[in-house]
Every structure is written in structure tokens, then in C-alpha cells.
Amino acid sequence: MAYKAFSRGIFYEFQAPVWSGLSQIRDLQTYWAGIIQSNKQLFEEGKDLARLNAAYRIFQQRNEALQNEIHRLEKVLKIPPLPQHRIVVARVARRELNAWWQELTIRVGTDKGIIAGSAVIYGDGVVGRIKEVHETSSVVELVSSRSFRMAATFEGDTRPVTYQGQFNYTLGTSFGHVRDVPSDLRASEGVPLRLVSSRLGGVFPEGLLIGLVSGLEPDTNGLFTEGNVRLSERLLDIREVAVLIPIEVTVSTSDQSEEPIYDF
Amino acid sequence: MIFDFRWIAVFLVNCFAVFCFQMLNDTLAPHSVYLILLGPLLVIPAFYLGAYGTIINTTLTALLWIAAYPVNANVFLPFCLIVNTFVFLNRSRLVRNLNTQIITIAFAVNLIWITWMALTAPDNKSPAWWGRIVMDGIFSQIAVIIACIWLHSFLQACLKLVHLLPETDD
Numbered sequence: 249m250a251y252k253a254f255s256r257g258i259f260y261e262f263q264a265p266v267w268s269g270l271s272q273i274r275d276l277q278t279y280w281a282g283i284i285q286s287n288k289q290l291f292e293e294g295k296d297l298a299r300l301n302a303a304y305r306i307f308q309q310r311n312e313a314l315q316n317e318i319h320r321l322e323k324v325l326k327i328p329p330l331p332q333h334r335i336v337v338a339r340v341a342r343r344e345l346n347a348w349w350q351e352l353t354i355r356v357g358t359d360k361g362i363i364a365g366s367a368v369i370y371g372d373g374v375v376g377r378i379k380e381v382h383e384t385s386s387v388v389e390l391v392s393s394r395s396f397r398m399a400a401t402f403e404g405d406t407r408p409v410t411y412q413g414q415f416n417y418t419l420g421t422s423f424g425h426v427r428d429v430p431s432d433l434r435a436s437e438g439v440p441l442r443l444v445s446s447r448l449g450g451v452f453p454e455g456l457l458i459g460l461v462s463g464l465e466p467d468t469n470g471l472f473t474e475g476n477v478r479l480s481e482r483l484l485d486i487r488e489v490a491v492l493i494p495i496e497v498t499v500s501t502s503d504q505s506e507e508p509i510y511d512f
Numbered sequence: 513m514i515f516d517f518r519w520i521a522v523f524l525v526n527c528f529a530v531f532c533f534q535m536l537n538d539t540l541a542p543h544s545v546y547l548i549l550l551g552p553l554l555v556i557p558a559f560y561l562g563a564y565g566t567i568i569n570t571t572l573t574a575l576l577w578i579a580a581y582p583v584n585a586n587v588f589l590p591f592c593l594i595v596n597t598f599v600f601l602n603r604s605r606l607v608r609n610l611n612t613q614i615i616t617i618a619f620a621v622n623l624i625w626i627t628w629m630a631l632t633a634p635d636n637k638s639p640a641w642w643g644r645i646v647m648d649g650i651f652s653q654i655a656v657i658i659a660c661i662w663l664h665s666f667l668q669a670c671l672k673l674v675h676l677l678p679e680t681d682d
Contacts, residue, residue, distance in 0.1 A: 252585055255575055255578075255579075256575075256578060256579045256585075257579075258579075259575045259576050259578070259579030259580075260579040260580070262576070262579070263531075263576065263579060263580055266531055267534070270531070270535060342534060342538050343537075343538050343541040344537065344538075344541075344546075344581070345541045345544065345546065346546035346644075346648060347546070347630075347633075347641055347644040347645050347648060348582075348629060348633055349581075349582050351582075394634065395634070414638075414640075414641075415640075415641060415644055416544040416644070417544060417640065417643070417644060418544050418545060418643070418644055418647035418648065419543055419544055419545070420544055421544075422544075484541055484542045484543075484544060485541075485542040
């Protein structure tokens, strides 16, 4: 079996620079497309970004205050601290989305300290989990992949449910499946339930959006309900993700840089 | 000849084609369409290489494919070698410059591989999942026809460029 892994490793590393190169060419294309925009348009976009930055600064201050409050309560109540993560932002080099597997290749690997099994997120919530790590690239198993499972909860409810990815319809969006849902929960097209990540799996932080559930039906044993989870449309067009690398709680977090690492 | 330059040239063309197909799938990803274009990569080189060259080229192409996709190597490599041997042994009955014959074989090979992958996929095959497989299969088979014509012309052009066509030895 070792020769298989060896040959796979060699051929993978042979291809990885090409994927990375193509991704960088795409970034350059976006850069040149941006550079030919008029000054007026750039000025308008700069103004929008300045507004967003101001809003984010306020959120950051609130976040810091809440973090301090959490640390204080952890000390006072002597409860174990919440899992800490280091964030590595990475560009997507390649997307493979089919009925058999749903994977992304990102442009960071062992060179940036990526660990297999780490959580991968983006602006709309959960992206997936790191499946393989190579020298300068990693493979992410998407949340819509059939082999992807995780513990989840519904927003505002603490009872755990099981989420499993499915696939994406041709010319449609991705979806997953949720089961072991308590039968007192109701979901409809008008009032969908938000399925969020749970800390129970030990990989994802709590409260990250997975998708929306707009219908639940009793399962085969009649004790629980199950239903399909509609994932974000942006998942198919994703170009940038953040990898959450767990930091050992025994290590003092003060000397661990909380600054995200960007892959540009 | 094992150290024939021709198989290296053909393998480089195959590498380029694999990267092009990967780029195509990356571009089509937001539309939830996926193309499996294996047939042309296995069939066309068998018309241009000797016995050793075709085995080496097919093995390397298969390893390249296995590294990029989570396919079962124990099935994929023998499948590629069987297809290659079949085409190699029957190529005297086929006209190399006739695209229809190449397309027909590549079409059949591609269809067999897609069917095999669909039948051996893990459980939980819902009707919707089969629908996706059928749609991808239809798109792939249409794309195989175009890919065959393109790859065949491209391979011929590349071999002419490096003065390996028409063949002088083999």
C-alpha cells in the first residue's frame, strides 16, 4: 500500500503547482479587470468599503468586550475554556463538484500549518473539513459531499441533530439531509429553520450556519423527523475560505497570534 | 523502444488535456455540471505509440488521474490498461485518421467508466442522485465527441511540431 501512497503523492505534487498557477492567473485576471475600472467607480467602492470598515471596527470592539467577559466568567465559574482557533485565509485553486465527490483544493498546506480534519468556513457559514494536506495545497471535503457528516443544532435549540451532505442538482444548488430532529420542531417554506454547527463534533465552533430547512417529515421509526437542508448558492462559486486550526488550550493564548494568515 | 521520445511527447499532451479538463470542470462548477472525459485520453494515444510506449503512457496518465481524483486505483489502473491493450491490438483494423472510429471507441470507454462509477458508488442512491448522474453522463458523452476531435488534432499538431509525425521508427 505504501507504493500507492508514494506514487499518488508524487503525481499530486506534480499537478499542484499547475492548479496553483492557474488560480493565480485567475486572480491576476481579476486584478487587471479591476485596474481598468474608472476612478469614479473605484472611489465609490472605496467609500462603501470605508463604511463597512467602520461598522466592522465597532463589531470588533464588541467582540473583544464579549471575549473578555467570557474569559472572566470562565475564571470565576472555573469552567473549561472554549476551543481556540487560528485562522488561515486561503484561495481556492480547484473545484470538483459532482455526484460522487464534492471537493475543493486550496492553496495552503503543511507550509502554513494546516492540519487534516480542521474546519473550513466562509462568509455564509460552513464550507467543509480538511480531508488531505499536501506541501502547498490541501483538499477540502465540502459540506455538500455525501461522505460529510457532522453534529448540528437548530438556532435557538440546544438538542443535537445529525447532518449529512448529499449532492447538488444539475443547474441547481447544493443540499444536505438532517435527521434525528426532535418531532416538536416545525419548519415550512415561509418560516425555515436555520441549521447551525455544534461544538459536539469537536471540529467546528458553535453557531456557524450550515443551511436552511424548510420542511421536516417523520422518519421511519416515527420518533424523530428528517428533512433536506438547502445550502447557500455561494458554496458553488466559492473562491476564498478560512481554515480554523485548533490551538491547544494548554498553551497560553496570549503568545499565539490571533492575526489571521492570508494567502495572497 | 522504452526510451522513445514519442511517448514522452504524447504523455505531455495528455497532461495538458487533463489540466484543460480540470479547468473546464472548475469553470462549470457553479452550474453544477461535471464532465468526465476519460475516453479520449486512453484511446487516442494507443494509435500513435508502440507497445511499450502505450503501456508507459497509459500507466502515467492513470497515475496522474488517480492523484487528482478519489478513484479506486485497484480498479482504475487495470481498466486503463485493458482499454489500451484492446485498442492497441485492434488498431490495424481501424483507420487512425478517421475521427468517427476514435470517437466511437472513446464514447464507449467513457460510458463504461461512468456506468461503473455509478454502480459502485456508496449507498444512499436516491432517484435525484441518479438524475444527476444521468445528466452528467449526457453532458460528458457530448463533450467526449468534441474533446476527441480537439485532442486528436492537437496531438497530431504537437507530434508534427517535434518532427515525430509521420513515424520513422517504432
